[in-house]
Amino acid sequence: MTNKKVLKKGNHVIGAAAIEAGCEFYAGYPITPQNELTEYMAKHMVLNKRPFVQAESEVSAINMVFGASAAGARAMTSSSSPGISLKQEGISYIAGANLPCVIVNMVRGGPGLGNIAGAQSDYFQATRGGGHGDYRLIVLGPNSVQELYDYTMKSFDLADKYRIPVMILGDGYLGQMMESLTLHKYAKPKNLPKKTWALTGCKGRNPNVIKTLYLTPEDALEKHNLELNVKYEKIKKELQLFETINVQNAELVIVAYGTVSRVVKNVIESSDKKIGLFRPISLWPFPENALRNLKCKKFLVVEMSLGQMVEDVKLSLFGTDASVDLIARPGGMIPTEEEIHKKIKLMLK
Amino acid sequence: MKTQIIVAGFGGQGVLTLGVILANAxxxxxxxxxxxxxxxxxxRGGTANCHVIISExxxxxxxISQPDILIAFNHPSLEKFLPRLKKNGLLIINSSLIKEEIIRKDIKLVSLPLVELAAKIQNQKTINIIAMGALLELTELVKTSSVVDSIKQNFKDKQDIIELNKKALELGREHVKKN
Structure with missing residues (x-):
């Protein structure tokens, strides 16, 4: 592998990164705009002599990942919004069973079938768990093809470290676009815990049990929920990923993630005002401390959904006297530089 | 230096491939x-387009909201994107299909009769690369050798197709030089 730049498609590099990071099992079902990822895995998992399954449905694919993960494999599935909705039951089981896996959602417009344009309208679903029961996923929101590559690798490590499903929350535009990036080797962290819990055949040891049914509230399920919560609190402390640009002494800080954060970068460059960008990379846990510690009084949230991440921004700033404004473009529309400039003008009048 | 290019035309005119070859170069x-x-x-039927940005x-x-360069292979694409072309921007049109007068006078217009030019090498699939040749002659975006390498990567080992596309590049270049 060289350190030279190459031009690659977003969906393809997710697959390349997963294989490089030792993904041992992939199951998926086709849906636009993430098809090139399933296509890539169909070819390259097989070339690497690892199992690839085009399942008969999304429900089936996520449950195959459940099984592969329980057996100790690094497992991944991918889809786009309607398909991710179908996977929610399985994701809830995997979260409840304390199992690691990687789920890629290249978001498209919704609700229902919506359209096939890129969108950010699955933010609530991703960051609030998505399925039934009290649980969380680690959710990462890359904004470039390079980050799709880097964070796909990282997501396998995070999943194994915390025994939790990790979701890459991209969007159709990121998946479809090609961009220059630098490919690199995967380096497995040394301190990842051994999978002593995996169902690998119990000859010579006590059987491992992986389950999500805890019938009695008083001595079983509540205890299980609280144990899960200890994990979630630990992740909240240890993993708050973000990028800031020009936030020092900014008159106004724009909060944006993924594709739209790059439009905001253009706005910052061309604005004659002191505008900063706060870009959450971990969407759960939301980097609330870093956002709260900014001394700015005026925030503008720009998102490709009808006002979802803005709730996390308001929660983070709760109790401060900062004001929070919103530009929300749903349905696969990307907010334009012009409309952001216009809003800034209004806000800094 | 950042250059923003929109390439647009009918699906099947090689619009997306032209963009990939340029970006990869x-x-x-x-x-x-x-x-x-x-x-x-x-x-399907309407316009296909791609946005290409090249920068150090x-x-x-x-x-791209306002391109520096617009390459339009058909009339619907021209109508859609011409209003967004920057002042003093470069417009390359396929004059085989676009017969209408270009109303904007604050841009640089280069007309290429792509269908007729492609007939010279008996392959209508090369119109995108002929346009690329013109772009190479008109700008210093990328080197010709990089585009040739990019074409080689795109068409893998199909030597005859690579040679054909090299001819197409030259056709585009020559047409701009002569006119």
Missing amino acids: AVLEDKNATWLPSYGPEM EDIGSAV
């Missing part, structure tokens, strides 16, 4: 590039 020169395709139902610096949004 830039990356072969160690520049940064983004390529954002239209990928909707509009690909990091690239922000891959979406």
